[in-house]
Amino acid sequence: MESLIRGGIYLARLDPAKGAEIGKLRPVALLSAPEILEIDSPLLFVCPLSSRSEPRYASLHVALPPRDDLKAASFALVEHCRAISRTRLCGPPIARLTESEIEVVLHRLMRLVGL
Secondary structure, eight states, X not given: OOOOOTTEEEEEXXXXXXXXXXXXXXXXXXXXXXXXXXXXXXXXXXXXXESOOOGXXXXXXXXXXXXXXXXXXXXXXGGGOEEEEGGGXXXXXXXXXXXXXXXXXXXXXXXXXXX
């Protein structure tokens, strides 16, 4: 696989899911810091995307318009951010977040953990 980029949107296999975890093959936004990506870490920190958003999580979700090969309007589901094995990624990036979108996702992640 080519070099990974922060903010890249990749397809990832998130199954098996447990309980309320989000699963299946879906786009994820890669949030790992560039320094971590440079050392080829086997784990990546990602934010899953979905075409649906629950109103009770509106203060955490980030709306993303379609672009490149991300064909549907989507939401970054910040409450589902997690570490995954890089082997869960399926191919090259299909799109990329803007720097401002990355900042909004990270700001909402900080809100989620009380920072």
